[in-house]
Amino acid sequence: MSDSNTYTPPKVWAWNKANGGRFANTNRPVAGPTHERVLPRGKHPLQLYSLGTPNGVKVTVMLEELLALGHSGAEYDAWLIRISDGDQFGSGFVGVNPNSKIPALLDYSTPEPIRVFESGAILMYLAEKFGVLLPTQQPQRAECLSWLFWQMGSAPFLGGGFGHFYAYAPSKFEYAINRFAMEVKRQMDVLNRRLAESPYVAGDEYTIADIAIWPWYGNLARGQLYEAGEFLQVNEYPHVIAWAEKIAKRPAASRGRMVNRITGPLEAQLHERHDAGDFDTRTQDKLQAQA
Numbered sequence: 001m002s003d004s005n006t007y008t009p010p011k012v013w014a015w016n017k018a019n020g021g022r023f024a025n026t027n028r029p030v031a032g033p034t035h036e037r038v039l040p041r042g043k044h045p046l047q048l049y050s051l052g053t054p055n056g057v058k059v060t061v062m063l064e065e066l067l068a069l070g071h072s073g074a075e076y077d078a079w080l081i082r083i084s085d086g087d088q089f090g091s092g093f094v095g096v097n098p099n100s101k102i103p104a105l106l107d108y109s110t111p112e113p114i115r116v117f118e119s120g121a122i123l124m125y126l127a128e129k130f131g132v133l134l135p136t137q138q139p140q141r142a143e144c145l146s147w148l149f150w151q152m153g154s155a156p157f158l159g160g161g162f163g164h165f166y167a168y169a170p171s172k173f174e175y176a177i178n179r180f181a182m183e184v185k186r187q188m189d190v191l192n193r194r195l196a197e198s199p200y201v202a203g204d205e206y207t208i209a210d211i212a213i214w215p216w217y218g219n220l221a222r223g224q225l226y227e228a229g230e231f232l233q234v235n236e237y238p239h240v241i242a243w244a245e246k247i248a249k250r251p252a253a254s255r256g257r258m259v260n261r262i263t264g265p266l267e268a269q270l271h272e273r274h275d276a277g278d279f280d281t282r283t284q285d286k287l288q289a290q291a
Helices: 054-068 091-096 119-130 140-168 174-197 208-221 238-248 251-258 281-290
Strands: 046-050 076-080 104-107 114-117
Touching: 046 054, 054 076, 054 119, 054 140, 054 208, 054 251, 091 104, 091 114, 104 119, 114 119, 119 140, 119 208, 140 174, 140 208, 174 208, 174 238, 208 238, 238 251
Parallel strands: 046 076
Antiparallel strands: 046 104, 104 114
16 A cells, blocks of 8 residues: 655755654754753763653663662763753753754763763763773673664664654654564564573673663563554564563663653653652652562
């Protein structure tokens, strides 16, 4: 079956601002800031500017895992960047990430502050800074980095591809949804086959590869992404489901998933995080019970 409306591209593309769909008011074909806004700064060396999307969750889970391992230098302030309001186009945020995408990190623990953007780069930076969750010996290191970059290359097909056309596009088109659904299922099969032979993605140990992949593919396997679990028949990937549930039970993963989150149950949201005491004990107990 073909889509009822066909589109013939013009000779020269033109930006139609009123293109509809969620986030249409913030999407644009040019870079740079749209307004002046100084970023806030808290008391800790690590300052995170983010939102509780899968890419943002990667970094907050990583930071909470570092703290759980006893690395006090990983204490951080997490500031909320509301992308639907265009916060990512403020001059301060663009100064940290010229690409205007969350998450972005500033590390003030060095003589000159270090900016790090792109979630995979932040995970690798923090792993190397604290010497954990990234193997130092080969071939384990190569395996971990290969899966980390697999996630960075694969997730756009799940998010901006399938997620956009299935959940956010103003009109549903069969070809686009089917094309990206097929690719997402292929990716899930890749991951399922790997996890059939290994307890964690990179091998026997939990690493930044798991932290990167879990917010996207773990949430999909658990039916918590785009409400697409039934549509994509995620029950076909039992090894991904088991792995996702195992990580969901980690206290640090539960905490990290709360930070900068603005959707879902109120008790699962922590819009900003400036201290470990910001997590309510009773909320954590609820999250663990639900995990």
